[in-house]
Amino acid sequence: MEIKVRYFGQLQEITGVKEASFTLPFDTIGSLRAHLITIYPDLKNINFKIAQDNKIDSDLSDLNGTLIDLLPPFSGG
Amino acid sequence: MKDKIKNIFVEGAISPSKIAESIAHHQSKTEIGAHNIFLGQVRADQIDKKKVSAIEYTAQIDIANQVCHEIREAAFSKYDLSCMHIYHSLGKVYSGEICFFVFVSSAHRTPVFDSLTEIVNDIKAKLPIFGKEFFEDQSHQWKVNQ
Numbered sequence: 001m002e003i004k005v006r007y008f009g010q011l012q013e014i015t016g017v018k019e020a021s022f023t024l025p026f027d028t029i030g031s032l033r034a035h036l037i038t039i040y041p042d043l044k045n046i047n048f049k050i051a052q053d054n055k056i057d058s059d060l061s062d063l064n065g066t067l068i069d070l071l072p073p074f075s076g077g
Numbered sequence: 078m079k080d081k082i083k084n085i086f087v088e089g090a091i092s093p094s095k096i097a098e099s100i101a102h103h104q105s106k107t108e109i110g111a112h113n114i115f116l117g118q119v120r121a122d123q124i125d126k127k128k129v130s131a132i133e134y135t136a137q138i139d140i141a142n143q144v145c146h147e148i149r150e151a152a153f154s155k156y157d158l159s160c161m162h163i164y165h166s167l168g169k170v171y172s173g174e175i176c177f178f179v180f181v182s183s184a185h186r187t188p189v190f191d192s193l194t195e196i197v198n199d200i201k202a203k204l205p206i207f208g209k210e211f212f213e214d215q216s217h218q219w220k221v222n223q
Binding site: 006008009010049051054055056069071072073074075076077 | 117134135136137139140141143165176177197200201202203205206207208209219220221222
């Protein structure tokens with residue numbers, strides 16, 4: 001299964017891209033997070049939430065969505 | 078109140094005339110006796126002798142609108158409100174301009190005083206909106222909410 005990962009806000013500066021596709025299997029959101037941190041070690045220094053299919057989800061949840069969003073700290077208003 | 082999900086986002090600054098128009102639209106709703114309005118304005122923060130000249134906002138729009146919808150529904154069930162309008166800017170908003178507008182109305186003052194703080198705080202805490210603060214020399218930093 002191919003997943004699309006989109007990076008928001010300052011995460012685009014850390015990764016140098018806005019989005020990327022992955023075909024590797026990840027069982028949980030946490031395992032995807034761990035994989036992304038190995039590719040982009042600077043992600044360790046920032047708190048970010050992960051959403052799948054437009055819903056923010058926990059690292060313990062199964063990864064079954066195809067649209068994954070990485071969301072750095074919110075600063076609206 | 079099962080409204081469909083509204084898009085709160087507008088491109089660029091929210092103009093004072095849009096705010097005035099929004100107030101005027103309520104003159105026909107004569108059951109209303111109290112309005113309360115929050116306006117967020119881009120502040121020219123000074124950091125290490127550099128001044129913020131603008132904030133560029135981006136968002137995960139689908140999630141932000143969904144979460145805002147939930148905040149709206151929760152406020153309508155908790156407080157006796159007649160109506161509520163929420164707008165947030167996307168893109169660049171310069172210092173001194175309005176980037177965030179929340180407008181609540183009710184028959185009486187207590188619900189609008191009590192609900193507005195909660196709605197504004199919830200939106201700032203829960204919506205995936207990201208502010209990039211530009212300084213006058215075009216360098217930038219990422220906004221952190223207090």
